[in-house]
Amino acid sequence: MKIEQIYTGCLAHAAYYIENNGVAAVFDPLREVQPYLDRAKKDNAKIKYVFETHFHADFVSGHLDLRKKAGSQIVFGPGAKPAYEAITAEDGQLFEVGDYKVKVIHTPGHTMESTTYLLIDENGKEHGIITGDTLFIGDVGRPDLAQHVVSELTEEKLAGHLYDSLRNKIMPLSDDLIVYPNHGAGSACGKMMSKETTDTLGNQKKVNYALRADMTKEEFIKELLTGLTTPPGYFPQNVLMNIKGYESLDKIMDRATTAFSPEAFEAAANETGALVLDTRDAQDFAKGFIPNSINIGLEGSFAQWVGEMIPDVKHEILLVTYPGKEEEAITRLSRVGYDNTLGFLKGGFDSWKKAGRGYENADRITVKEFEKAMSDEKPLIIDVRKKSEFDSEHVVGAINVPLNQINQNLAQFPKDRPFILHCAGGYRSMIAASILKQRGWNDFVDVIGGFDEIAKTDIPKSEYICPTTLL
Template identity: 80%
Template sequence: MKIEQIYTGCIAHAAYYLESNGQAAIFDPLREVQPYIDRAAKDNAKIKYVFETHFHADFVSGHLDLMKKTGATIVFGPTAKPAYEATVAEDNQLFQVGDCTVKVIHTPGHTMESTTYLLIDENGKEHGLITGDTLFIGDVGRPDLAQHVIADLTEEKLAGYLFDSLRNKIMPLSDDLIVYPNHGAGSACGKMMSKETTDTLGNQKKFNYALRPDMTKDEFITSLLTGLTTPPGYFPQNVLMNIKGYESLDNIMDRGKRPLSAEEFETAANETQALVLDTRSATDFAKGFIPNSINIGIDGSFAQWVGEMIPGVKQEILLVTDEGREEESIIRLSRVGYDNTLGYLKGGFNAWKSANKDIETVDRITAEEFAEQFTTQQPIVIDVRKKSEFDSEHVEGVTNIPLNTINQHLAEFPKDKPFILHCAGGYRSMLAASILKSRGWDNFVDVAGGFVAIKATAKVPVSDYVCPSTLL
């Protein structure tokens, strides 16, 4: 039996490839499925099953395209109700993949259909658990997502189900089992996941707060629900796509890979409701960009910030990218369900400049310049990091408006006085700058390098207060 984790860092996602004696199975695949097909071909194996641990909220799974391209059977756990052909397994049902066995263990809590798959090798030895969002390394799945799709599934009910699943289904299993979760640190599907992406179940029983053996159900529920942040707005939209089905990625790529001249791009932007999305770096964007475009850099947590900041997965999009990264941008948009890319600017931003089109810029200052202004002019400063980051450490006397709340707090950005923006390193503050520019603000500067660079100057007072909520 061969088991491999296929990890995608930009969305902190882990899919799994299982192969035995010429047959293969994929667990929780991403939207682009060719890498899984190629992996099986390398082993001369046929993909027999696509196992889904649950209806994912943070990405659109590739299960449907894998089924269409390979003939594989899609398998969900008990209670799942997909709107397409799939096997809805029973608790404890066994599936053969070559000479090994996959056992279904229904573990509701994160969602009602959430299922863990126990891997049993060709010798009958229990090897590992593919846990989806039921059990992470150092954490467990948040229980508040399903209620955004089914109202009467309260987070308290789901937390109670998860407690029972962990105690009755997972914790009695052997300590030497390898835990293979669906996500690692950086995912919004949990609160405090480890950077490690696998561990033994025995080690998790010792160190995972949620598996403490003497914890009561009430204590578990309270602990699990404390400190939960509001889930990103695209989560319920992705869940519905995974339940109801979606358009093939091949069609999305054919539509999106449409090169547009500067003239054609401008016409499309004027004649449609498309958002102009610029995926270049913050540094390049600041030097010049198409008016009203939004900057979300491809070299960062791109898909997550697209989902946070672009309302509605059906939004039409026109792309400005570094040359050669157009296809990558379309794929990474599709991972979170943004399937309506209408085309891209051929030749990138340089083509726009060469056509003598209007451009805008964002003024930036260095951390040294910030320190000088801060100590001599007492400027208005707005920090767009998360509240937990701000509470942990920040420049004294500045205002915190987290990036994902900016549209609800625009009135707090002054228009009659200059101000300074910063985040941790410059990625998020440039996204904020692009939004403000598109809404008419032009009286601010951004700090290149953000808080990290500011702190390194050691020239401004920094608070190191730690908010108790960040310790949970």
């Protein structure tokens, strides 16, 4: 069967493309739809359907633009109530894509409209299942997101529905089916997903904790809900955009690709109160940046950290990027619903410096300098990695303030004594450093290379959870 997984690492997201006899379908597309249109053009095919496994929380889907540009029909599973024209399929309904068939299997649990699509080839053989956020490789979808949109859908209720869906709809299917999930490791839609992005259903029945044959519903609910972290604040906003509709990406790009001179950029920031978002790498940002700007580098998990650190998707944004990276930044912002980019600094940060405008820098130290500080004194060390990373191993005496909790825990960062900041590799700690600089902290340094470099030294480390660690 001709199926292609189109994987986007920044969001740990997988879309799928199938084609047969000049007819194609796309499953769970991202916001920018040109790659799917180009793929269909290569096959001389028409995209007949856009299948959605559910109303997504972690990205804005491209289904509406595909309908507009390719004339595709949008298909949701049972119970979906979008505010635009779409097919709400019935459980068991069959759709034809050339000589292929796509069978709707309603699998509520992650959300109530969540649906798995069974792929059947031209010979009538069942090939695989596109599972959305119902079943991942090594995990299953978290059941606590829908309650942020519909309050009576508690996580316990949804977890119960998910147990029934897995046992009654998924596990009875053939072991040789290939599982095609919507996400891989790094997504916030699960807690322990594998780095692998496909597997056989038979192997998942053996290794996936949530598919144990002897597991009771009570055990499933308890294990599924244990260890869930708070979902990013932008998730409910993206769900509503996917339900209600959104502005075309073309219009957003036209509006956002406004190039500002340094003078005009500063005036726009002052007049609008827009957030100045600097997307350069940490090392370049540290050497010089516009005062009050926030650093979230394009080369990391950019969209996810934007969603974590900027609570309102409607916040107006002004961009500082490397020249030539402006459209990429705007596109990746819009993937997660941040559609109010006003424009960018023409020529990047160098143009700001050449114009003689003021800038700041962030102090950084090497791991050797960190070792010397540890031997000469007892510095306060603040580790901004996730709690699970910190618990696995950390510098003795360090305090853990996970980056996504920094705004709620600014009191943990002293202004009356210096401190040392680090994460795993320097990406997240520079986000933290930029936020602290914006809020008035100056007496701190960031460790270049973070814990990845610290781990190579003889600096004392511990797996003991420090009593001052934030839960």
